[in-house]
Amino acid sequence: MSDYQLNPKLYDADVQQEPIRAGFGRGLKAAGEADKNIVALCADLTESTQTHLFAEAFPDRFIQVGIAEQNLVAVASGLAAVGKIPFAAAYAAFSPGRNWEQIKTTIALNDQPVKIISSHAGVGVGPDGATHQMLEDIAMMRVMPNMIVIVPGDSIEAEKATMAIAKNGKPSYLRLARPKTPIFSTVDSPFKIGHAYKLLDGDDVTLCGTGATTYQLLVTAKILEQNGISAEVLHIPTIKPLDTVTILASARKTGRLVTAEEAQIAGGLGGAIAELMGDHMPTPILRIGINDRYGESGEPDELFDHFGLTAEHIAKKVEAFVQDKPQYHRVK
């Protein structure tokens, strides 16, 4: 049984919605109150990354670096080297999009506890189009030794994740999104770096989600249930280190895995789980996400529909997958 405390209004039409980045803004301010070594840097996107809450509360510990993402993270590396805990905020398209090498050399290889905060990831940026829709970041950051990679599922979890990385002493990447998204967790739901959570129990297939896509999987499971398919839902907010124990246990039980994410499936959550299962038990996997193409302009809801990331689309794909693929059973 899952003992995860889901939002009781999860399936209501008026489920509370909030941008995931809003939780980061609150978490950073709270972390700043708890630890005076926390500093925040921003590359001319203070309000849209929600860093303004910290900047207003602690103006002496806020550093505006201008539109200069390479400098943003390398200055943060220098601050960390002399004892600070820097949160360096920008849009994912530019950080780590533009400054990956600086992050690798001056933060990850250099092992400095800088927090890379990247908002507006995924196609949910909407009308701004493909240039601003970062889809490759999970893959880019996941392959970097020493780097923690976290994709919170809603604003409440983003707040907890922000406070957690403030204390973890490690280079960390936090992926945030722009649009309002439904809140599926509660303040009492657990969050620990490196942990995946079973949200719903099921027997026929495991649906693995990260970020806002997890909510879609919870709805997907309801649709599948009506069609006689019992789906287990795992929420995987930490992509690295991956909670291999929880994922493997679920795969042993259901024998089929589906991954869903608002990112390139190559190297993303889908890539990470395909690697894990390839190493341990070659389970049939269906990877849902963006498949080797760029995004485009449109409203977020239109784009989620266009790219097949809504519960209705996912449920159809999962039904076909369950019919096509036999469950994997270990050789006894």
Added chain:
Amino acid sequence: MLNIAGSGHTAGSLGLADIVAALYFDVLKINPEKPDWADRDIFLLSNGHTVPVQYATMAEAGFFPVAELKTLRKLGSRLQGHPERTKLPGLENTSGPLGSGLSQASGMAYSFQYLDDAKHRFVYVIMGDGELDEGNNWEAAMFAGKYKLSQLIAVVDRNNIQIDGNTEDVMPLEDLRGKWESFGWHVIEIDGHNMESILDAFSMARAITNRPSVIIAHTIPGKGVDFMEYDYKWHGVAPNSQQAADALKKLHTLDGKINTGDNAR
């Protein structure tokens, strides 16, 4: 050391020897016995490929045994081909990919000036001149200028060479003084091989309290070895055994001609 390593960057390392020696034996407030001393100055080598001269100087200064220099670039060595902070106590950063040392130094200097009330701590960073092709430097120059980071002292190793040739042919840097001045920096130009000028420049830079300082140090790549001097082809190669023996012979003819002061061995 480079000969034993079989690869590495010879010309820039020799050209920076005087400045790095000045830093470790006079300018920097550091303690080789306690590399993490909380009140120390910080030195970053942004053009990490010249790290052989830093390793050699650190060994002479007592950070680690001189014999360990022979492990440069070898498997398992603390002396990586480009500096790695987590490998060797006393190294303050990891560098090699060019253009981000000034940013890191700016972050440190910002902390000392605005967050830590550590007016007594200075951050020194050496950059190559070819390195200034990288845009990241100019983001940092703008940042340090904006925040008037007076505890930040940069050195540009103006040796006029980079891998593909003369800096002014590959990508012209002049008017270099004007560039830095326009970003709000105090500029000092010196002969990077004149020890008195070097020490005076650092002293002057520490006395400037309303903006960051950059010392444009005119140096001779391959300094002290006539067949290497001024030749960009020595930027990225190590000498063979015969060349190394000849080079050391040339350098030894300088014995007695250099005032090595209190730290003479």
